[in-house]
Amino acid sequence: MGVKKRNIDISSILLLAALxxxxxxxxxxxxxxxxxxxxxxxxxWWAPSKIGxxxxxxxxxxxxxxxxxxxxxxxxxxxxxxxxxxxxxxxxVIGTGKVKKGAxxxxxxxxxxxxxxxxxxxIGLLPIYGRLGLLYTFPGIVIAHSIPAAPYVFRxxxxxxxxIPPEIEEAARVLGAGKLAIVFNIYIPLLKPSILAAxxxxxxxxxxxxxxxxxxxxxxxxTLAVRVYQTAGGYYWSPHLAGAFSIFMIIPxxxxxxxxxxxxxxxxxxx
Amino acid sequence: xxxxxxxxxxxxxxxxxxxIIIPLLxxxxxxxxxxxxxxxxxxxxxxSYALKSLLFTIFVATLSTLFSVIIGYGIALYMIxxxxxxxxxxxxxxxxxxxxxITIGYIWRAFLNPRGxxxxxxxxxxxxxxxxxxxxxxGTGWAINIAHTWLYIPVVFSITxxxxxxxxxxxxxxxxxxxxxxxxxxxxxxxxxxxxxVLAAFVLVFMGSLRGVSIPLILGSNPDYFPVYIYRxxxxxxxxxxxxxxxxxxxIISATLAFIYFKLALRIRKTGV
Numbered sequence: 001m002g003v004k005k006r007n008i009d010i011s012s013i014l015l016l017a018a019l020x021x022x023x024x025x026x027x028x029x030x031x032x033x034x035x036x037x038x039x040x041x042x043x044x045w046w047a048p049s050k051i052g053x054x055x056x057x058x059x060x061x062x063x064x065x066x067x068x069x070x071x072x073x074x075x076x077x078x079x080x081x082x083x084x085x086x087x088x089x090x091x092x093v094i095g096t097g098k099v100k101k102g103a104x105x106x107x108x109x110x111x112x113x114x115x116x117x118x119x120x121x122x123i124g125l126l127p128i129y130g131r132l133g134l135l136y137t138f139p140g141i142v143i144a145h146s147i148p149a150a151p152y153v154f155r156x157x158x159x160x161x162x163x164i165p166p167e168i169e170e171a172a173r174v175l176g177a178g179k180l181a182i183v184f185n186i187y188i189p190l191l192k193p194s195i196l197a198a199x200x201x202x203x204x205x206x207x208x209x210x211x212x213x214x215x216x217x218x219x220x221x222x223t224l225a226v227r228v229y230q231t232a233g234g235y236y237w238s239p240h241l242a243g244a245f246s247i248f249m250i251i252p253x254x255x256x257x258x259x260x261x262x263x264x265x266x267x268x269x270x271x
Numbered sequence: 272x273x274x275x276x277x278x279x280x281x282x283x284x285x286x287x288x289x290x291i292i293i294p295l296l297x298x299x300x301x302x303x304x305x306x307x308x309x310x311x312x313x314x315x316x317x318x319s320y321a322l323k324s325l326l327f328t329i330f331v332a333t334l335s336t337l338f339s340v341i342i343g344y345g346i347a348l349y350m351i352x353x354x355x356x357x358x359x360x361x362x363x364x365x366x367x368x369x370x371x372x373i374t375i376g377y378i379w380r381a382f383l384n385p386r387g388x389x390x391x392x393x394x395x396x397x398x399x400x401x402x403x404x405x406x407x408x409x410g411t412g413w414a415i416n417i418a419h420t421w422l423y424i425p426v427v428f429s430i431t432x433x434x435x436x437x438x439x440x441x442x443x444x445x446x447x448x449x450x451x452x453x454x455x456x457x458x459x460x461x462x463x464x465x466x467x468x469v470l471a472a473f474v475l476v477f478m479g480s481l482r483g484v485s486i487p488l489i490l491g492s493n494p495d496y497f498p499v500y501i502y503r504x505x506x507x508x509x510x511x512x513x514x515x516x517x518x519x520x521x522x523i524i525s526a527t528l529a530f531i532y533f534k535l536a537l538r539i540r541k542t543g544v
Contacts, residue, residue, distance in 0.1 A: 016359065020363055026379055026382040027366070027370075046391070090282065090283035093276050099280075108533065113291060115529030117482040117518075117525050119502055120501075120521055120525070121291065124295055128289075208373075210371075210372070228371075229485075233489045249371050249374060250369065
């Protein structure tokens with residue numbers, strides 16, 4: 001019996017270690033900041049001397065901060081419902097090839113929000129929101145957050161409809177299925193992975209959005225992204241609170257992505 | 272087209288009209304009403320802060336894009352040639368895609384602060400070679416470069432790796448049987464067959480890097496990053512006409528880049544590479 005020879009590739013391992021350090025080290029620092037209750041960086045820069053969950057408790061104890069926390073999630077969930085509601089029918093028309101002429105143009109329209117800098121849109125929306133009374137309001141922020149979410153939702157839903165073979169709908173029709181039966185028995189079950197992927201992408205896009213909230217929502221609506229800026233941007237520097245806020249921004253999206261990938265066995269990537 | 276399908280498309284049209292078309296038209300109208308072409312020219316005259324900020328932004332965005340493309344495409348090529356640790360690399364490279372931009376700005380500010388881990392580790396390495404301690408990069412274009420590269424390596428990797436996988440393996444086998452190895456394969460086969468995807472990734476990353484607000488806003492720079500300058504003109508100086516004029520110029524630049532990207536992406540989608 002021969003000895004099994006292990007093929008260890010040092011260069012690959014070194015490259016992998018370098019990449020892992022680059023990607024993970026700043027995130028590890030964020031986690032350390034969020035759990036540091038005592039950290040004298042001048043004496044001991046590498047790690048806190050005391051750790052705990054004080055910053056997380058603080059977030060729950062302070063009514064203003066806690067309001068930002070739940071407001072962020074409520075906005076994100078509403079954005080999910082709103083964007084899917086708006087784009088499901090257009091995605092059906094494009095994805096199932098019901099419209100051939102002008103399909104490219106409609107697809108470009110769906111992707112248009114991605115082509116325009118968000119700061120430009122914020123400045124353009126400001127006078128419109130002012131006139132319509134949408135400034136500093138919940139519906140106004142939901143519409144604003146739907147802008148960066150729109151291309152992801154539209155593209156994901158279109159891909160979902162493309163993947164459904166048109167013969168299934170025809171076969172159901174031949175067998176006497178009505179329009180509602182086709183929607184509920186064919187499209188919704190087959191589209192479930194795409195709807196879930198679109199939902200998580202819209203959720204992440206909403207949580208991610210800072211500029212439009214700063215222009216159109218602050219001070220009445222202050223999301224976690226705004227709180228991160230308030231604690232980590234400019235002259236005021238509170239890395240511990242910013243770390244705790246960031247964790248609450250990252251965890252839900254990542255958890256939902258992992259759950260969806262496990263359920264649907266498809267990859268969710270915001271590209 | 273059936274009437275019912277036009278009805279189905281109405282929500283999309285209404286959304287785009289309200290959130291994109293009307294705001295853009297307002298920006299155009301306000302720019303030409305308050306500024307006009309002549310004043311717009313003056314705004315970007317030599318020595319003006321706007322021009323300095325714009326040139327600085329283009330320089331930083333170009334560097335970030337080059338770093339992201341070289342590293343991201345490099346990793347994709349390495350993975351294709353070695354076919355090792357692909358799963359780990361892919362999982363690692365997915366992480367930045369799910370981190371909010373404002374958090375990316377914050378984590379890099381924490382990492383590159385004067386007493387941050389990045390600065391301290393770099394200083395320790397420098398001291399091994401008798402070099403002076405490393406200064407914090409926060410507030411310089413380099414910090415923005417590092418953070419943007421962190422964010423965009425996965426984007427370049429995803430786009431180019433997907434195209435590299437589509438190359439007919441028979442071509443690679445034929446080249447290998449003729450004696451071609453690593454570098455020859457890369458320069459003679461992989462790069463010529465994937466340059467369009469690399470270019471598309473380049474434009475996409477450049478576009479993202481140029482337009483980013485949150486990361487440079489947190490990390491800071493002198494002069495301001497151009498989108499940050501627009502943001503400050505509105506939030507700090509409340510100068511709406513100037514913000515409109517700057518937005519107009521910025522829109523023209525971004526729209527041109529987006530047009531190039533969509534053309535390239537369409538070509539890749541139709542031809543495969």
